[in-house]
Amino acid sequence: MLITPEAIIKIILALVLALVVSFLLTPPVKAFAKKVGAIDVPKDDRRVHKTPIPRLGGLAIFLGFVISVVCFAHINRQIQGILLGSVVVVIVGVIDDIVTLRAWQKFLLQIAAALIAVYHGVVVEVVSNPNVFSAENVWFLGKLSIPLTILWIVAVTNAVNLIDGLDGLAVGVSTISAIIMLIIAILLSNGNIAIILAALAGACIGFMPYNLNPAKIFMGDTGALLLGYLLSTLSIVGLFKFYAIISFFVPFLVLALPLIDTAFAFFRRLLRGQNPMKPDREHFHHKLLDRGFNQRQAVFVIYIISGFLGMLAVVITTKGELRIVFTTIMLVAALVLGIQVRRGKLLRPEKSPETETTEPEEDMTEPIETEPIETEPIETEPIETEPIETEPENPPLEIPPEEDQQTEREGESNE
Numbered sequence: 448m449l450i451t452p453e454a455i456i457k458i459i460l461a462l463v464l465a466l467v468v469s470f471l472l473t474p475p476v477k478a479f480a481k482k483v484g485a486i487d488v489p490k491d492d493r494r495v496h497k498t499p500i501p502r503l504g505g506l507a508i509f510l511g512f513v514i515s516v517v518c519f520a521h522i523n524r525q526i527q528g529i530l531l532g533s534v535v536v537v538i539v540g541v542i543d544d545i546v547t548l549r550a551w552q553k554f555l556l557q558i559a560a561a562l563i564a565v566y567h568g569v570v571v572e573v574v575s576n577p578n579v580f581s582a583e584n585v586w587f588l589g590k591l592s593i594p595l596t597i598l599w600i601v602a603v604t605n606a607v608n609l610i611d612g613l614d615g616l617a618v619g620v621s622t623i624s625a626i627i628m629l630i631i632a633i634l635l636s637n638g639n640i641a642i643i644l645a646a647l648a649g650a651c652i653g654f655m656p657y658n659l660n661p662a663k664i665f666m667g668d669t670g671a672l673l674l675g676y677l678l679s680t681l682s683i684v685g686l687f688k689f690y691a692i693i694s695f696f697v698p699f700l701v702l703a704l705p706l707i708d709t710a711f712a713f714f715r716r717l718l719r720g721q722n723p724m725k726p727d728r729e730h731f732h733h734k735l736l737d738r739g740f741n742q743r744q745a746v747f748v749i750y751i752i753s754g755f756l757g758m759l760a761v762v763i764t765t766k767g768e769l770r771i772v773f774t775t776i777m778l779v780a781a782l783v784l785g786i787q788v789r790r791g792k793l794l795r796p797e798k799s800p801e802t803e804t805t806e807p808e809e810d811m812t813e814p815i816e817t818e819p820i821e822t823e824p825i826e827t828e829p830i831e832t833e834p835i836e837t838e839p840e841n842p843p844l845e846i847p848p849e850e851d852q853q854t855e856r857e858g859e860s861n862e
Contacts, residue, residue, distance in 0.1 A: 454638035458629075461519040461642045462649035469511030469653030476507045477657070477664045485544040487665050500662060502544040505670020508618075508650045509537050512677070515646035521639050528567020529680045532560040536604070536676045540669030550724035554601070557672070561600040564680050571596045571683055600679040606705035607675030608668060609712060613732050614660035616746050620705060620753050621674040622651040627701050627757030628678075631764050632685050640685040647677055660742045678702060700760035704731075704753050751784065 480486070480501035488499045513530065520526065539556045542548060572592045573585050588595060611617035625648040632641035651674070657663045666674075679702075686698040699706065708731045716723045735745035758777045765773055 450633050450636050450638050450641065454641065457519045457638075457642050458633070458645045461515045462645040462652075464518060465511040465515035465646040465649030466653040467511075468514050469507045469650040470656070471653075472507040472510055473504060473654055473657045473664060476503055477501050479503065479506075480544075480664070483545055485541075485667065487667070500665055502665045502667030503541065503669050504654055504658060504664045504666035505537065505540055505668070505673050508654050508666060508670050509533070509673055511650035511653055512646050515649065516643055520642045520646070523639075525564075525568045525684050526639075526643065528564045528569055529677070529684075531567070532563040532680065533673060533676055535560040535563065536672045537669055540667060540672045544667040544669055550722075553668075553672075554724070557601050557604055557676075558597060560676060561597045561604075564600065564683075565593055565596055569596070569680050569683050571599065596683065599683070600676065602706065602709065603679035603682075603702055604672055604675035606702065606709040607678065608671040609709050609730065610705045610732065610749075611666070611671040612730055613736075613742050613746050614662040615655060615658050616732060616749060617671050617674065618651050618655055618658050618666060619746060619750055621678060622648055622655070623750065623753045623757055624678055624701050625651065627760060628682060628685055630761055631697070631701075634761075634764055634769070637685060640681065644681060644685065647674075647681070660746070675705075697760045697763055700756050700763070703756045704749060755781070 480503040483503075485502045486499045487502050489497060513533075516522070516526070516530070522530070535556065539548070539553060539560075543553060570592050571588065573587055575585055607617055607621060610620060625644050629641055629644040629648060632638075632644055654666065654670070658666060682698045682701065686701070712730060713723045715729065716725060732745050732749060735748055736742070740748065755777065758773065758780075762770055762773050762777065
């Protein structure tokens, strides 16, 4: 099953249009954020930036995405529900970026957005049976389909929001996830979902130049909640609907890193008797920073992990020659990255500059080796200074006769 050339053209155009719109609208959104006071001020040790930075960057992503989808995608009932729910999520994010909302308020509004999507048919009804030894290949969720769908949407929405702790982290991971889902949609000949995912990826890419370290603007809850909501709902109509019958793990692999980080944070806080919604500084990206990596290095590590998990999902999706091709690509990429890391050209902690300075010093010692010959006479200088040390001894030798002469003269004058 191959996707049509017409659909490929629409996919490319959707990605480019969303990219351009998002890129061009980010500066005006930044100015708007400053005007309405949507500024992220560093108040605690969780925040790694030192100066106030505008938020609301998610508005540019949303506008780029929606304009591209309206221009190129077929808006059926499910897509209509996703778009309406995304409007609710964006409104919640904008309010929270300007005046902070409480966690339970955002949680209830996220459930409301999920219910809008569910009402329009975005529901997980069937999943594959992870037990390969079972006679039943699939599980029909029945009455559990709606609560499990809401749980999935809310979980992914919050997962993306929780990893938004470093410059370019959440938008980059979301871009990787969208591209992986786009590849799978193309392989499954799901052209309309591929167009929508291309629009999402393009909108994220257009915003990234402003959000990479050092960030000029944050996407805020407006962008983080939006990306999480779109990834969760599009995974239902694009992965669960078309592919979860074959593999239960594909949707989870695509979004594995934010989901695992969120699960650890949730249970960690519960075990400590803390509010599971209370933020802390123990997320995966914080651990990387504590190990000596700077922001760019920590983000790059997470990009690599997300990319390989996504490629694994693609490998599971494919069959025959395509599986061999994608497996080869993944292995070659792993080999290249491994060589670069071993050579110290990638993922070097911040302490590495000290080792970098030692290398030129070793090279510089070769011409400097001749300098000790020139310094040999300098070593004899202490010998020349030895008589200088005896100078204090001469005055006491000369002083007694001078004093005797003075006393003799004084005696003569007294006579």
